[in-house]
Amino acid sequence: MARLFGTDGVRGVANRDVTAELALDLSVAAAHVLADIGAFAGHRPFAVVGRDPRASGEFLSAAVVAGLASAGIDVLDVGVLPTPAVAFLTAARGADLGVMLSASHNAMPDNGIKFFARGGHKLDDAIEDAIEKRLRESWERPTGAAVGRVRTDVRAADDYVAHLLAVLPHRLDGLHVVVDCAHGAASAVAPRLLREAGARVDVIGGEPDGLNINDGCGSTHLEPLQAAVVEHGADLGVALDGDADRCLAVDALGDVVDGDQIMAILALALRERGALAGDTLVATVMSNLGLMQAMQREGITVEQTAVGDRYVLERMRRGGFSLGGEQSGHVIFTDHGTTGDGVLTALLLASRVAQSGRPLAELAQVMQRLPQVMVNVRDVDKARAADDGDVLAAVQAIESELAGTGRVLLRPSGTEPLVRVMVEAGEAAQAQALADRLAVVVRERLALSGE
Known part of the structure; x- marks a missing residue:
């Protein structure tokens, strides 16, 4: 069972x-x-x-x-x-x-x-x-x-907001932020927090009715936030998910700033304050190769774990590290919490923009994302993904073809009945073609109908 x-x-x-x-x-x-x-x-x-x-x-x-x-x-x-x-x-x-x-x-x-x-x-x-x-x-x-x-x-909401304000390194006065609350759990506290921190705040996805959570909004649907940031002429936008344990961002031009870029920005900010324990960032195997390359240039070590914020946190606690997270926007600050906190991430990212006086787009240039393609292969026996000889041979063939210029990751989903095929390469078209090719092998070899 x-x-x-x-x-x-x-x-x-x-x-x-x-x-x-x-x-x-x-x-x-x-x-x-x-x-x-x-x-x-x-x-x-x-x-x-x-x-x-x-x-x-x-x-x-x-x-x-x-x-x-x-x-x-x-x-x-x-x-x-x-x-x-x-x-x-x-x-x-x-x-x-x-x-x-x-x-x-x-x-x-x-x-x-x-x-x-x-x-x-x-x-x-x-x-x-x-x-x-x-x-x-x-x-x-x-x-x-x-x-x-x-x-x-x-007093629960008041105490949570006070806790986050107490760790704010630099106020947000003069900053214009759009926040997409995904009609979720942070619809009240996130706008309140950013306003109390000094920001001018516009809110979308902030009217939960019990049925509209994550519906075309939030961190899994960034298009409304991208449009709103440009429309309002905001400095940046932040998008939460339904329970606000993750955060993604949008710069003033409407371009997405993902979890890897957010971690890179905040790693440098923490190191500047002497708060990046061990000069180390903990990330998962799903993080873009560009993050590893950027941190290496900056003299910051990246420890990698299996996918899942619980594994990131376990590694952080074991090593005494202060910053870790996932490309999806789960970012953990062990000095201030025990789990990913999208509201805190939004606050600290906005604080970095305000403190540096630099646009988010410029800060995000610390890393260059390699084109990354993800194909979800559904209705397959994900338990056999790591053992099937033909699937493993196909992975090895693609890795040889990339010759160190990219990477391949095959991962059974922990929450859904599917296998994720991820390929990074120097060109988006190449990454897509290789991912599609591998997905065909996975589908043919692991199809449930073949059991």
Whole structure:
């Protein structure tokens, strides 16, 4: 049976894959596992629970709260807030557990359940596996005063905004920013934060109704932001996703500045302030080769990990590094948080523009992106992608053809039933042709119909 937990919690179509029953049972199992490992020793446990504005989050968060309270855990309900805010509040409130209901950048019908341990850190794989094993086991239910109590945390948003403002290195006075909130979890806090930091702010994608999250807007649909930045004559634009754990940007001309470029800009900014630990940036194997080349020129080491912000964070914590992230816009600042924070990323990127007095387009020129093509091959047996001889031979043939001028990456998706074929090359046409060629081999060799 497939593992219930993916690379970023439990995720699927709400009310079909991710049901109220599953949400309740997962919460109870998490409470039991954490109790058994001594996480609640000597005190009455409590948890922080938040969600993004998806309609399904209303009943799923209610189920999570019910499960936790039935297991004897008090609950602070923080309502609609970004994932990084829930992680921050889990740590700031001294909670034993945090739970976020969100499917991040996925379309509205999906939802997900993500757990944070004490301190706001994601649960490790072993604890997730233990939770999964204990689903729906029989248990002795607390009664009377031993059941959990539920209350609303009315200061949650204020404290999160204050936390981010406290780390602002340079105010944004005089800067004009457009922010696309993806009709998501940061629709209230992101514009407020940027305004309190001094920026003039125009907002798009800031009217969530429970159904429009990520719908043609946000970090997965940059076209509206590109148009708005040019229309308003803004200095830059920033786009968040549904739970605001990632951020992409647009310069004054409407050109996209991706996560790799953002990391390059902020790595130099942090080093300038003496805050880039070990003069090292942690990135994934999906980051553009141009980032590696740029950081090498600047004397900054790049450590690479598997795809997934949890793996980036693990490497950062192990090495004591302060900056890491993904091309998709997950950027982690371990001095200020325990997970990717798109709102903080937007704030620090805008601060760098204001402090330097240089346009974002100029700052982004620190790295030159090699043309990178991604082809998603669906309806294939992704588990065999790393073992099929013909697929591996095709990869080797393309790598020989590139002869060090590019690279090939074949990666099964951690959240979707597909294999991603990525090729970088000196020319876009060459990258596309090679990616298409490899995709044909993957489709032919790994097709599910051939099982």
